[in-house]
Amino acid sequence: MSVFDNLVGQEHVVEIIQKAVASARNGEETQEMTHAWVFTGPPGSGRSSAAVAFAQALVCPHDGCGTCNQCKSAANGAHPDVEIIRTEGLSIKIDEVRELLARVAWAPSMGGWRVVVMEDADRLTESAANALLKAIEEPGNRTVWLLCAPTLHDVLPTIRSRCRHLQLVTPSAIAVAQVLQNRDGISPQMADFAARVSQGHIGRARYLATNESVRNTRS
Template identity: 30%
Template sequence: MGQQKPIKLLTTLLRNGTIPHALLLSGIDGIGKQLTAMTFAMACNCLDLETGYLCEDENSLHTAQNRYAGTNPCGSCKSCRKVQSGNHPDIIIVEPSGPYIKIGQIRALCHTLAMKPLEARLRVVLISDSQAMNSAAGNALLKVLEEPPDRTILMLTARHPSDLFPTILSRCHHIRFNPISRESIVTILIEKEGVHPDDAEIISTMANGSLSKALSMIGLPKKTNWIHQRNWLINEIDSLSLKPVGSLLAFAARLSKNKAMLPEFLEMIQSYLRDLVVCKYCPEKIINRDLQSKIQNRSQKMTTASLLSQISMVQSAQKDMRTNANLRLTLEVLVMRLAAV
């Protein structure tokens, strides 16, 4: 899916026995970071791959003579099956509890890491969406990174490296994942999901390089619910300047209640505002092609400067939410600012 470069880097690290204690896999959601990390954990412990990893001292990871040429896990040995089923005792996944990764989760991880791996050659800890760590959790993890446990690899995933604490970022080997090409997503939607080519074109463009986002769109009830949600959202945005303050706050409250869809809501708003700008100069490049007539009419009523200002407002709100700002307050400020333009 267009991730040949990061996969090649990980393969080289594994083949050469030069795996660092901490890896950061960065990139937008839905491009294969977590799948790659779990496959890497399988390869590190696959019983059909004679990796020969040895720890010669308490704080560093070394490799004996490499006795294999391939790095693909078999997927069928006892270790691989345990990883696939989520039952391997030494493959640990830490995910946000609600919107955050909390100090208690990292303390529990530290307690586990104080003991030796039960059966793995290399214990792998995957900290998913590591940007969700609050400051207390980040400080606790920093101690682990400063004194890495024996035979243990930490793999962090994050959307943007800049969202992590600099002290954590500086201790990780960074591997960047790219958005998946629109053409690849179109092909998958048509050939594997049976989506109509016209719908696949629209969905792939709105997915913005994220395969999981595209699949979630077609997986919604009636497979067109996302279009209704987008249309409702755009109509609300267009009418903000006409609404009283109470209605604006009610709109913000409604958005804040749907935390799972909120990132997509903001991306929908941003793609619409982007189309209003692009329509002035290159109308054939708009994303929401099924709304071309509406976009043309709305674009004529707004200046480029005001639209760019609104896009900046949405981006600022997205950044605030990535840094764990107060969700309701962030949305209220965004809606009020959009209405004032």
């Protein structure tokens, strides 16, 4: 098992992240491991999942085993060195960013890296983005920023120019169907149907395949 198992059809991204994690073991920034990243991709591609998996792997003693306490606590927001910023509002305001910067100003409490995952970096207001820019320009010791947005153009140019960019793609229906069969025990016929109808969106495909009332509504 691995934290990267759910990144369907993103082998190129997983390879880059795994190289970065391996390089990060010495606790220093290298050519493979930089302090700021932007994950982009269409809905359902798993950009936020990729960022969270990266965070898990950085704090995991086994490079992202998916089963240890470090991996589990990082995923559910309980790890002291991992911040996952999710918003239900229309924007992320400067006060929220300032509070975040105050929380992550300290060195990692458990060694290794302090990781900040911002799932909706495209919702930063201009003032909030400028505040974040300063933190990215002057990163804290062993602090990594993982920003997520639909496209690179949704991120302030001065921020994206300082980040390494990872582009996720919509997984193929075949890949999604295979995952539904192998991990969720869905029949081949149902997995194929759900994958095609969801157009490669793994979350929607799983929901459709496991929810009979939704399938009846669509039919």
